[in-house]
Amino acid sequence: MLGPLGRIRVMLEEAENIPVGIWEDVTNILSNVSGLERFKISAPFNPKDPNGPCAQRCEPVDGWQSVDMDSSFYWKSKRGWGVYRIDAYRSENVVLGYEKYPGMQTKEGLEALIANAGGVSTPGYYTMARGWFPPSGVDLAVIPQHLMHTVVGEYVFTNTPEVCAGVDVALEGEDTAIMCLGRCGHASGWRMPATTKEPKGEFVAFKNAVGQPVRKYVVQLDSIFNLPKGDTTRLVAAIIDTSRKAAVNGNYLGVDRTGNGAGVHDILVATYHAGTKGVNPSTSPTEKRIMQEDQKVPGDEYAWLISEMWFAVRKFIEYGYLKLHPNVPQDPLFHELTGRKTEPGGAKTKVESKKAYKSRGNRSPDRADALTIMLHAVRLNLAGPPTATNAGITERLGVARQRISSIYRPEKPL
Secondary structure, eight states: OOGGGOOEEEEOTTGGGSOTHHHHHHHHHHTTOOSSSSEEEEOOOOOOOTTSHHHHHHOBTTOGGGOOTTTOOEEEBTTSOEEEOOOGGGSHHHHHTSOSSTTSOOHHHHHHHHHHHTSTTSHHIIIIIIOSOOGGGGTTBSSOGGGGGSOBOEEEESSOOEEEEEEEOOSSSSOOOEEEEEEEEEEEEEEOOOOSSOTTOOEEEOBOTTSOBOOEEEEEEEEEEEOOOSOHHHHHHHHHHHHHHHTOOGGGEEEEOSTTHHHHHHHHHHHTOTTOEEEOTTSOOOSOOSSTTOSSOHHHHBSHHHHHHHHHHHHHHHTTOEEEOTTSOOTTHHHHHHHOBEEOOSSSBEEOOHHHHHHTTOOOOHHHHHHHHHHHHHHTTBSSOOOSSSSSOGGGOOBOOOOOSSOOOTTSOO
């Protein structure tokens, strides 16, 4: 090292296979360096996991929908990385049809690689031949990556919405106590994130199958934050204080009732609102359909309530009933939402346990869990499920509403 003239170079070979903890070290290093030449880090890898740490660091500034497998070979990522993609089809030897440059991929070698992978449109084809995350790699994800492309936005409510909330309780251990706040009610449409061309965000109106304006009963996530982790009394006090300041309707407050969370829920029922919903993901699913078109009720479709809750989030996002406010940090929430997988086998659809999720090198998905709890609390207040089509007017959804005198103003800090 030569003091201010020193240079540091780091190479993370096969970056997708390294322990997840190394990425924390990389983040620490990057936060303490300056200049373009003093420090450089390279992380070559074969793209396999579209929800892994490498994929998070590769995501383009404008999202994955902004790049294309056939034309995108370099882009800047949201986290500031320069991403270079190597497509074997663009190798000089493959383009020329003969080996002009020894050691580089050849046409014959590429054909053998594809055959060994099982043909085109297989995971191995995308990973090894195209240098692209395989679309089939998201099949096991409860919430596919592509659903994140349009989840960010803000609904335009047509009346005063109810303020809803979800709390993932953590009193000890490495998990974090998380609370999310949102709004639910009827909306005429939603606004996309602001752009230079559309400073207020482009408005997308809700319409039925014949193009008539309709209202939908929707759920908006406005904020998500940590709560002080400690004893039950302290945590309950923080939940009540936040709920009162935000004017949360107790009927729309969901609290994790797993383990020590039972005590938190019991005290909230006694001291804040009798309608506070206790949610234990390990219990049986409900009999409330997620969508009108569902052929089965959750009790017949899913194994345990956790599976119903996660697929409810997926369906509400997929059919436009759940949005994340542009001010909500996407990292690590997006990773948590798209990282949970289903477990194959069995008569009922099953979402992997938190233990299984963490065993793959992930941190506890506390933010995503808080969101699933909030949505579940809202669903428990619905008289009927929304529709997955535009044929009906969701105005007909009946909601057991308890009016509150305060109005939630998200622009006002708590």
